[in-house]
Amino acid sequence: MSLNDLDERIVHALAEDARRTYADIGAEVGLSAPAVKRRVDRLREQGAITGFTVRVDPAALGWKTEGFIEMYCRSHTTPDDIHRGLSRYPEVAAASTVTGDADALVQIFASDMRHFEQVLERIAGEPFVERTKSVLVLSPLLRRYTAGPPV
Amino acid sequence: MSLNDLDERIVHALAEDARRTYADIGAEVGLSAPAVKRRVDRLREQGAITGFTVRVDPAALGWKTEGFIEMYCRSHTTPDDIHRGLSRYPEVAAASTVTGDADALVQIFASDMRHFEQVLERIAGEPFVERTKSVLVLSPLLRRYTAGPPV
DNA sequence: CATGAAAGTAAGACAAC
DNA sequence: GTTGTCTTACTTTCATG
Numbered sequence: 089m090s091l092n093d094l095d096e097r098i099v100h101a102l103a104e105d106a107r108r109t110y111a112d113i114g115a116e117v118g119l120s121a122p123a124v125k126r127r128v129d130r131l132r133e134q135g136a137i138t139g140f141t142v143r144v145d146p147a148a149l150g151w152k153t154e155g156f157i158e159m160y161c162r163s164h165t166t167p168d169d170i171h172r173g174l175s176r177y178p179e180v181a182a183a184s185t186v187t188g189d190a191d192a193l194v195q196i197f198a199s200d201m202r203h204f205e206q207v208l209e210r211i212a213g214e215p216f217v218e219r220t221k222s223v224l225v226l227s228p229l230l231r232r233y234t235a236g237p238p239v
Numbered sequence: 240m241s242l243n244d245l246d247e248r249i250v251h252a253l254a255e256d257a258r259r260t261y262a263d264i265g266a267e268v269g270l271s272a273p274a275v276k277r278r279v280d281r282l283r284e285q286g287a288i289t290g291f292t293v294r295v296d297p298a299a300l301g302w303k304t305e306g307f308i309e310m311y312c313r314s315h316t317t318p319d320d321i322h323r324g325l326s327r328y329p330e331v332a333a334a335s336t337v338t339g340d341a342d343a344l345v346q347i348f349a350s351d352m353r354h355f356e357q358v359l360e361r362i363a364g365e366p367f368v369e370r371t372k373s374v375l376v377l378s379p380l381l382r383r384y385t386a387g388p389p390v
Numbered sequence: 391c392a393t394g395a396a397a398g399t400a401a402g403a404c405a406a407c
Numbered sequence: 408g409t410t411g412t413c414t415t416a417c418t419t420t421c422a423t424g
Contacts, residue, residue, distance in 0.1 A: 099293060099295060099300070102292070102293035103292050103293050103295070104290075104292070105290060105291055105292075106257050106258065106290075106291035106292050106293050107257065107258065107291045109398085109399060109400085110399080110400075110401095111398095111399075111400095119410075119411090120410070120411050120412080121399080121400080121401095121411095122400090122401075122402085122410080122411075122412085123409075123410055123411075125400075125401075126409080126410090127409095134299060135296050135299045136295060136296055136299040136300055137293055137294070137295055137296075138294045138295065138296050139255075139256060139257075139293075139294040140256055140257035140258045140291065140292070140293055140294060141253070141254050141255070141256075141257050141291070141292060141293075141294050142250060142253040142254050142257050142288055142290075142291055142292075143288070143289045143290040143291060143292050144250060144254070144287060144288055144289065145286050145287055145288075145289050148285060148286045148287040149250070149287055154335070155337075156337070156344065167377075167378045167380055170380055171380040171381060174380070174381060175381060180381060180383075181382075181383050182379075182381055182382050182383065183379075183380040183381040184305070184376040184377070184378060184379045184380055184381075185376070185377040185378045185380065186306075186307070186374040186375060186376055186377060187374050187375045187377060188374040188375075190374075192380070193307065193374070193376075223337040223338050223339040223341075223344070224337060224338045224339075225335040225336070225337055225344075226318075226335070226336040226337060226338060227318045227335060227336045228333075228334075228335045229318055229321055229322040229325070229334040229335055229336065229343070230322060230325060230326060230331060230333055230334040230335075231332075231333050232331075232332050232333065260417085260418060260419085261418080261419075262417090262418070262419090270391080270392095271391070271392055271393080272418075272419075272420095273391080273392075273393090273419085273420075273421085274391055274392075276419075276420080277391090
């Protein structure tokens with residue numbers, strides 16, 4: 089499956105404003121509204137578009153402390169173990185298994201430093217976690233799109 | 240500015256599906272459609288909601304290689320220098336200055352390993368960059384919301 | 391915050407290229 | 408296979424109470 093230029097421009101338009109009308113997007117890319125909708129529907133079926141979401145300002149919502157936790161896990165910990173263990177934390181914004189020294193990198197949003205510390209301690213106490221190393225975000229410089237990719 | 244329970248539930252509903260109708264959301268939270276719209280408008284004015292975007296599957300769009308670059312910068316590099324330097328790269332999905340050894344943490348999406356390597360080399364060659372350390376994502380386990388925060 | 395009317399938008403069926 | 412036009416139903420929006 090490959091996206092042609094038209095699909096890319098539609099996704100790009102939706103990335104900037106997911107509530108734009110199909111007619112509006114169509115005017116930009118040179119299609120009628122139904123044609124745009126059909127392509128969006130197809131992109132959803134293909135799994136290229138997984139949904140629409142709101143872009144929020146963490147700080148404005150009271151999540152003023154952001155950080156990353158590098159997790160070092162015990163032997164025989166599966167990615168699925170980590171996923172199950174972390175999905176219970178609403179403070180976990182993202183998590184991936186990674187190459188390098190650590191086993192996983194976990195992005196955290198907390199209301200303040202005290203909250204961050206509590207989350208860190210609870211995660212460090214998970215049975216599959218051997219040790220952790222964490223860094224705090226000083227300034228969020230750049231953030232694009234939901235899942236991160238440049239479209 | 241603080242969000243009450245109603246606002247939170249509206250943001251949560253939009254986070255799950257930003258194209259839901261106001262009437263639909265209203266039925267869930269117990270408000271009429273105009274009432275929901277007014278709150279959303281107010282949240283946008285306040286900056287709590289910064290926009291609506293599409294949630295895409297990077298892999299389905301051809302961005303199959305994800306990684307993080309820890310940047311060690313030269314002295315006297317400002318966050319603004321980093322922002323200016325990195326915003327030119329479409330492959331940069333997110334970037335933050337952080338505590339710890341590295342100065343900044345940069346999230347990258349590339350089409351493949353070769354592409355990732357090229358981006359890494361170009362970023363490492365930026366005048367404000369002293370050295371880099373990079374990790375590759377093996378499995379993206381969890382991803383929530385646009386800007387990352389739990390709502 | 392709800393109601394109701396007007397304007398705008400979505401979605402499906404259809405024909406045409 | 409994809410597109411554009413049309414029609415219907417729904418949603419949004421703004422005025423008013």
